[in-house]
Amino acid sequence: MDKPLCIVAGVGPGNGLAFCKKFLDEGYRVAILARNLERMNEYSRASDDVYPFSCDLSDSNNIKNSFSEIVTSLGVPSVVIYNAGSALFGTPMDVSPEDFEGAWKLNVLGLLTVSKIVAPLMKNNGGGSILVTGATASLRGGAIFAAFSSAKAAQRNLAQSLARSLGSEDIHVALVIIDGVIDIPITREFFPNKPDTFFLQSNAIAETYYNLSQQHSSAWTFEIDLRTSCEEW
Amino acid sequence: MDKPLCIVAGVGPGNGLAFCKKFLDEGYRVAILARNLERMNEYSRASDDVYPFSCDLSDSNNIKNSFSEIVTSLGVPSVVIYNAGSALFGTPMDVSPEDFEGAWKLNVLGLLTVSKIVAPLMKNNGGGSILVTGATASLRGGAIFAAFSSAKAAQRNLAQSLARSLGSEDIHVALVIIDGVIDIPITREFFPNKPDTFFLQSNAIAETYYNLSQQHSSAWTFEIDLRTSCEEW
Amino acid sequence: MDKPLCIVAGVGPGNGLAFCKKFLDEGYRVAILARNLERMNEYSRASDDVYPFSCDLSDSNNIKNSFSEIVTSLGVPSVVIYNAGSALFGTPMDVSPEDFEGAWKLNVLGLLTVSKIVAPLMKNNGGGSILVTGATASLRGGAIFAAFSSAKAAQRNLAQSLARSLGSEDIHVALVIIDGVIDIPITREFFPNKPDTFFLQSNAIAETYYNLSQQHSSAWTFEIDLRTSCEEW
Amino acid sequence: MDKPLCIVAGVGPGNGLAFCKKFLDEGYRVAILARNLERMNEYSRASDDVYPFSCDLSDSNNIKNSFSEIVTSLGVPSVVIYNAGSALFGTPMDVSPEDFEGAWKLNVLGLLTVSKIVAPLMKNNGGGSILVTGATASLRGGAIFAAFSSAKAAQRNLAQSLARSLGSEDIHVALVIIDGVIDIPITREFFPNKPDTFFLQSNAIAETYYNLSQQHSSAWTFEIDLRTSCEEW
Numbered sequence: 001m002d003k004p005l006c007i008v009a010g011v012g013p014g015n016g017l018a019f020c021k022k023f024l025d026e027g028y029r030v031a032i033l034a035r036n037l038e039r040m041n042e043y044s045r046a047s048d049d050v051y052p053f054s055c056d057l058s059d060s061n062n063i064k065n066s067f068s069e070i071v072t073s074l075g076v077p078s079v080v081i082y083n084a085g086s087a088l089f090g091t092p093m094d095v096s097p098e099d100f101e102g103a104w105k106l107n108v109l110g111l112l113t114v115s116k117i118v119a120p121l122m123k124n125n126g127g128g129s130i131l132v133t134g135a136t137a138s139l140r141g142g143a144i145f146a147a148f149s150s151a152k153a154a155q156r157n158l159a160q161s162l163a164r165s166l167g168s169e170d171i172h173v174a175l176v177i178i179d180g181v182i183d184i185p186i187t188r189e190f191f192p193n194k195p196d197t198f199f200l201q202s203n204a205i206a207e208t209y210y211n212l213s214q215q216h217s218s219a220w221t222f223e224i225d226l227r228t229s230c231e232e233w
Numbered sequence: 234m235d236k237p238l239c240i241v242a243g244v245g246p247g248n249g250l251a252f253c254k255k256f257l258d259e260g261y262r263v264a265i266l267a268r269n270l271e272r273m274n275e276y277s278r279a280s281d282d283v284y285p286f287s288c289d290l291s292d293s294n295n296i297k298n299s300f301s302e303i304v305t306s307l308g309v310p311s312v313v314i315y316n317a318g319s320a321l322f323g324t325p326m327d328v329s330p331e332d333f334e335g336a337w338k339l340n341v342l343g344l345l346t347v348s349k350i351v352a353p354l355m356k357n358n359g360g361g362s363i364l365v366t367g368a369t370a371s372l373r374g375g376a377i378f379a380a381f382s383s384a385k386a387a388q389r390n391l392a393q394s395l396a397r398s399l400g401s402e403d404i405h406v407a408l409v410i411i412d413g414v415i416d417i418p419i420t421r422e423f424f425p426n427k428p429d430t431f432f433l434q435s436n437a438i439a440e441t442y443y444n445l446s447q448q449h450s451s452a453w454t455f456e457i458d459l460r461t462s463c464e465e466w
Numbered sequence: 467m468d469k470p471l472c473i474v475a476g477v478g479p480g481n482g483l484a485f486c487k488k489f490l491d492e493g494y495r496v497a498i499l500a501r502n503l504e505r506m507n508e509y510s511r512a513s514d515d516v517y518p519f520s521c522d523l524s525d526s527n528n529i530k531n532s533f534s535e536i537v538t539s540l541g542v543p544s545v546v547i548y549n550a551g552s553a554l555f556g557t558p559m560d561v562s563p564e565d566f567e568g569a570w571k572l573n574v575l576g577l578l579t580v581s582k583i584v585a586p587l588m589k590n591n592g593g594g595s596i597l598v599t600g601a602t603a604s605l606r607g608g609a610i611f612a613a614f615s616s617a618k619a620a621q622r623n624l625a626q627s628l629a630r631s632l633g634s635e636d637i638h639v640a641l642v643i644i645d646g647v648i649d650i651p652i653t654r655e656f657f658p659n660k661p662d663t664f665f666l667q668s669n670a671i672a673e674t675y676y677n678l679s680q681q682h683s684s685a686w687t688f689e690i691d692l693r694t695s696c697e698e699w
Numbered sequence: 700m701d702k703p704l705c706i707v708a709g710v711g712p713g714n715g716l717a718f719c720k721k722f723l724d725e726g727y728r729v730a731i732l733a734r735n736l737e738r739m740n741e742y743s744r745a746s747d748d749v750y751p752f753s754c755d756l757s758d759s760n761n762i763k764n765s766f767s768e769i770v771t772s773l774g775v776p777s778v779v780i781y782n783a784g785s786a787l788f789g790t791p792m793d794v795s796p797e798d799f800e801g802a803w804k805l806n807v808l809g810l811l812t813v814s815k816i817v818a819p820l821m822k823n824n825g826g827g828s829i830l831v832t833g834a835t836a837s838l839r840g841g842a843i844f845a846a847f848s849s850a851k852a853a854q855r856n857l858a859q860s861l862a863r864s865l866g867s868e869d870i871h872v873a874l875v876i877i878d879g880v881i882d883i884p885i886t887r888e889f890f891p892n893k894p895d896t897f898f899l900q901s902n903a904i905a906e907t908y909y910n911l912s913q914q915h916s917s918a919w920t921f922e923i924d925l926r927t928s929c930e931e932w
Contacts, residue, residue: 060330091394091398092345092348092349092352092391092394092395092398092399093348093349093352093353093398093399095345097293097342097345097346100342100345101342104337104341104387108337108383108387109330109333109334112325112328112330112333112379113330115325115326116325116326119325119326120326137390140390140393141389141390141391141392141393141394141397142393142394142397143394143397143398144394144398145394146345146391146394146395146398149390149391149393149394150341150387150388150390150391150394151387152390153386153387153389153390154337154341154383154384154386154387154390155383156374156386157370157373157374157382157383157385157386158325158374158379158382158383159374160373160374160375160382161324161325161374161375161376161377161378161379161382161383162325162379164374164375164376164931164932165324165325165326165376165377165379166325166326167928167929167930168928168929170928172928183917197916197917199917200917200918201915201917201918203915204914204915204917204918205918207910207913207914207915207918208910208914208918208920211906211907211910214906215903215906215907216900216902216903216906217896217927217928218882218896218898218899218900218903218927218928219899219900219903219904219906219907219925219926219927220925220926220927220928221907221923221924221925222924222926222932223922223923223924224920224922224923224924225920225921225922225923226918226919226920227918227919227921228916228917228918228919229866229867229869229871229916229917229919230866230867231866232863233863233921397698397699400695400696400697401695401696403695405695416684430683430684432684433684433685434682434684434685436682437681437682437684437685438685440677440680440681440682440685441677441681441685441687444673444674444677447673448670448673448674449667449669449670449673450663450694450695451649451663451665451666451667451670451694451695452666452667452670452671452673452674452692452693452694453692453693453694453695454674454690454691454692455691455693455699456689456690456691457687457689457690457691458687458688458689458690459685459686459687460685460686460688461683461684461685461686462633462634462636462638462683462684462686463633463634464633466630466688526796557860557864558811558814558815558818558857558860558861558864558865559814559815559818559819559864559865561811563759563808563811563812566808566811567808570803570807570853574803574849574853575796575799575800578791578794578796578799578845579796581791581792582791582792585791585792586792603856606856606859607855607856607857607858607859607860607863608859608860608863609860609863609864610860610864611860612811612857612860612861612864615856615857615859615860616807616853616854616856616857616860617853618856619852619853619855619856620803620807620849620850620852620853620856621849622840622852623836623839623840623848623849623851623852623853624791624840624845624848624849625840626839626840626841626848627790627791627840627841627842627843627844627845627848627849628791628845630840630841630842631790631791631792631842631843631845632791632792
């Protein structure tokens with residue numbers, strides 16, 4: 001029998017890669033999606049069970065094509081991690097309508113498009129998990145996060161609609177609120193004077209995603225927050 | 234000196250009309266915007282201080298043109314009420330991407346577009362109020378409100394970003410969470426067996442909007458909920 | 467016919483006094499309760515419609531006696547403002563069990579005791595309002611607000627229980643989340659370098675309390691926040 | 700070297716017992732506390748690593764004595780689960796002041812008392828976890844849960860104060876919001892017509908508690924909800 005399939009939609013050097021490694025370690029095949037195919041090829045050389053796909057998650061047609069290809073070649077996923085999204089700074093007066101719409105397409109419309117594809121397949125397969133990467137901005141509209149926080153709030157309520165409508169079909173939708181800065185080269189450059197304890201470690205975050213995907217249907221989580229022990233919150 | 238100007242963006246037979254009447258009673262000129270110019274003309278016959286403008290609030294260019302016309306002819310508003318939005322039913326699996334995007338454009342992008350136009354004018358004028366009509370769906374992603382609740386959550390976080398970034402410029406942004414069903418002919422038809430106490434009265438809602446617009450800057454509200462005394466919540 | 471009666475339970479130099487003045491201005495008789503009878507006597511000299519009562523709101527028997535006296539001499543209140551509570555600093559490790567319990571008795575048990583007395587009387591009288599003074603700490607357990615924030619959260623959920631169980635009897639229960647520092651001599655001393663815009667003005671706060679007490683039962687508020695236009699939140 | 704110690708404060712036939720089993724399976728010694736020593740003795744016969752202690756968690760002196768005994772005989776705990784609390788029905792008008800205070804002592808003062816004892820010991824030991832059992836009532840004051848929901852809200856804010864003040868000392872405080880009814884004989888009797896999927900399974904809940912206790916300090920959770928896949932929420 002095939003190993004179960006995990007799809008990580010949105011793979012950068014931080015969480016996405018850590019999710020890939022963790023699910024590999026737990027015996028999954030892992031399809032990874034990002035715009036940058038080259039970087040993903042580097043990751044996929046590490047294991048025969050990693051399958052990279054180029055995909056712009058802010059483009060619905062691109063999503064449809066990539067997921068069609070994945071399902072045809074690898075089958076129905078047991079776990080989908082929707083990990084798209086990058087912080088975008090600016091007040092409502094500063095943000096351009098294009099960036100504002102782009103953040104919404106990437107964080108919200110992309111999640112809807114992916115869910116419309118995978119939920120019916122998961123249902124026929126007896127269930128599955130859709131795990132969504134949120135942020136503090138999912139809960140709070142900061143002055144300088146006009147685009148990001150508006151999109152993340154829309155994503156959160158969509159994830160709730162998904163969880164409430166798909167739960168009885170054994171599809172578990174959960175939202176992880178990441179509160180803080182993840183330890184990757186670019187954030188270390190941005191915060192050069194912060195101690196190690198300032199940064200969330202992607203490997204630790206990946207443990208929680210994996211545990212969520214394994215929860216028994218009699219005790220599912222919808223929302224969980226993650227921050228370092230030293231975070232001011 | 235001219236009477237102060239209130240713009241009600243989104244006028245139907247319920248709240249929009251009640252807002253118009255209340256601000257008229259309090260000595261404002263009122264510009265009302267909706268797609269249906271005919272119905273608004275009917276309202277505007279009641280007073281020389283009501284100015285109807287045809288506008289589709291889900292269309293940014295349309296908003297820009299209408300507001301340009303309003304400001305040119307009537308001046309800078311003291312109060313803008315962003316009252317767009319109509320509930321749309323359907324789970325994430327049922328909603329079409331077009332309706333999902335339409336709800337976002339009407340509730341969120343429209344608010345951003347309006348704010349980008351009026352906030353700089355209000356700032357130059359010494360301040361103003363932007364009041365936004367939210368709903369229970371602003372806080373909760375119900376199973377069958379995929380489009381509406383996702384859009385309303387995005388609108389709420391955008392309103393927070395606006396409030397936080399514009400407060401020190403004396404622009405007061407507030408969100409009213411309307412929890413329940415407003416008493417208009419169409420809702421009476423939809424809920425024929427409900428008692429009168431089931432329905433929120435628009436005139437009562439309008440009192441709260443007016444009070445918000447008059448709050449002193451040392452004690453501003455961002456969020457306030459409204460429901461009937463008999464609501465189950 | 468008698469003027470309607472407002473009871474302000476918890477009167478200091480800031481909000482309590484402002485509530486007293488506002489309801490006086492609007493034609494109410496006002497009973498004011500505090501431990502410090504002397505200071506209240508000073509307030510009450512200003513008007514024949516102010517009635518001071520000495521009461522320790524952390525003592526249930528004291529509350530029962532005072533309210534019995536008020537009802538006997540002045541009748542059933544239309545409005546009760548539960549304005550008890552003073553911030554107490556300290557982490558959970560620092561706070562004494564006695565102070566922790568004292569904060570709970572003052573903020574929570576006192577509200578229950580008052581409500582058990584006035585709600586049945588209001589019901590027989592055709593309704594009334596119970597307005598509760600909350601704080602940011604009602605929503606958030608800060609590190610150094612162990613006693614205050616735990617008590618305020620308990621008060622908030624009790625206020626919700628009250629609102630939900632008494633609404634259909636025309637008793638309106640509302641919670642005002644005051645987010646910031648009120649302008650009174652002691653806070654000016656504590657924050658000597660803050661600008662005027664840092665401080666909430668009690669007179670402005672009192673406007674909102676009065677407006678809440680006048681809401682029509684078809685559009686009642688449960689929760690409303692208040693902060694200055696310049697607050698970082 | 701000794702096995703690590705987990706203390707489960709509040710053990711009934713549902714969660715408490717499941718926590719005990721799970722931590723036993725993972726190689727912990729487990730001290731269990733409840734008023735009913737007899738029932739606990741039955742549990743403890745199953746393993747030499749289970750240590751029962753009689754304790755009324757609504758009585759601070761009783762807590763101090765029991766924890767003193769535990770620490771003396773078994774050492775400093777790595778994990779403490781504060782699992783006290785039983786739902787109590789009644790509106791604010793119905794609940795007696797004694798029951799209202801009892802719920803607060805059990806859910807809130809007991810947690811403070813336990814934390815004041817174990818946090819300094821954990822700190823000296825290099826850290827530890829305090830896991831608190833919350834409920835939907837932690838977030839919402841239902842009409843007929845006056846005592847329970849007020850106490851649970853107070854407990855939640857206290858847990859936040861604990862988490863915020865102890866995090867930098869490597870003490871992880873987390874709150875688990877259990878949303879629903881746990882499968883034990885008494886709840887099956889109370890809901891005789893509900894399907895199996897209506898009930899949360901304690902064994903599944905225990906998995907999440909264990910995972911929380913193992914989180915790396917770079918990605919700690921404060922709050923997590925648990926409900927069945929079929930729950931209406």
